[in-house]
Amino acid sequence: MKNLIILGAGTSGTMMANHLVSKLPKNEWKITIVDQYKTHYYQPGFLFLPFDIYKEKDVKKEGKKFIPKGVTYIQKRIEKIVPEENKVQLENETLSYDVLIVATGSKIAPQETEGMKGPKWHKNIFDFYTYEGALALRNKLRSWKGGKLVIHITEMPIKCPVAPLEFAFLADTYFRKKGMRDNVEITYVTPLSGAFTKPKATAALHYLLEEKGIKELIDFNIDRVDYENNKIIDYGDIAVDYDLLVTTPTNMGDDLIKRSGMGDALNFIPTNKATLQSLANENIFVIGDASNIPASKAGSVAHFEAEVLTENIQNYIKGKELKEEFDGHANCFIETGNGKALLIDFNYEQEPVRGNFPFPVVGPLSLLKESKLNHLGKLAFRWIYWNMLIKGISIPFVTAKMTKKGKYITN
């Protein structure tokens, strides 16, 4: 028997287990998946927890339930990958593999910024990228009297890069509904050159910030948090005061990648952006947030990657050439508050443009334009996630390769 091992049973790992179980001959291949936690979190739901839109139960389920029969599930911490020996060391056992898929994701690293994870962490400095952070923030917001709310991104890349902006929009709606919007000053602080940086999106969407009275501070590269005086300070010595800081800390691959000597400066694994094979080892493949490919770190991207990777794993096993198929396709709903949302669709080459999705002209979802239907789409995504996406059931009409039909492409 040969061994295929999947590291991480999050969005990507779970999808790959479901795809591969029916594709690899059972009498030749044993598939094993390893994760440290019992719980599988629906991370996109963390955006809604702080505003009491979702409850705890909406965002967590037992991970094992989504692993198909025929795949061995091991709940243990992964210590180290030893590529030279084709081995993976777990807490107290060692596994050998013929093919390895790394799907260990990325996580926040607030300790990377001086003063962030200090005595004020989860007191008046919060993240909403973790279950614990989102819940702590919810409890804070329930009783917060108002003041300066600063929504901040530490550095790129972060997963779901629009989530902080969505947070700003939802915060505006939340405080309005509570009748306290006048008591809250919302500032969006980003290291990028704008809340939106691509020309078409900027032109189509900048009005949202103005309409909601959200201030924008750009090109801000944080040096440290002065938690005693409630300020964030950048390398150019610009300081921003806050009463409540909602930051998205540096995102990094798991320490395991560092221990294994396989990552870049942020513990992401150098990976071929079209085949998803790791650059250093031909029998190691990387999917989802764990890789360094220049695609967005998002569940929808992982979904498209999974289709390409499933084919390539089969190609690799049969000794065939790998397909250079992955085009960076991403497809995201963006909450804009007031029960509306946007939908964007883009890849490595093509920036988001206006149009309709998934069908040209008729949609029904409109691209790069606010609508109530898109908001329902975003909420429906939770159902799709638990019931289709991670189970590897393909979503009708949405293909791994991006289509340009029905889009207003001028360049």
Next chain:
Amino acid sequence: MKKMLAEKTVEVNEEGYLLQFAQWDKDIANAIAVEEKVELIDRHWKAIEWIQNEYKNDSPLSIRGIKNSGTLNIKEFYELFPGGPLKKASKIAGIPKPKSCI
């Protein structure tokens, strides 16, 4: 769109970033620098060379990258390209502007 820089015609985007790195040379860098009100001295050229190497290796320009580079220090980088150093430095080095997904 086309633009005249240092008596050469180059392709730039709406914001003046070069579209083809192959069209970059030192005279063009100087011309862009003048527009950005930066006077290029030795230390700038070192920074530009490092940035271009990173770009060729497909690694996006970032503050962290600069911190870990060993060639540049952050404070110095801010002094060299005051007000939006990543943007200014990219533009002068002839590489695309650092961007997010939308």
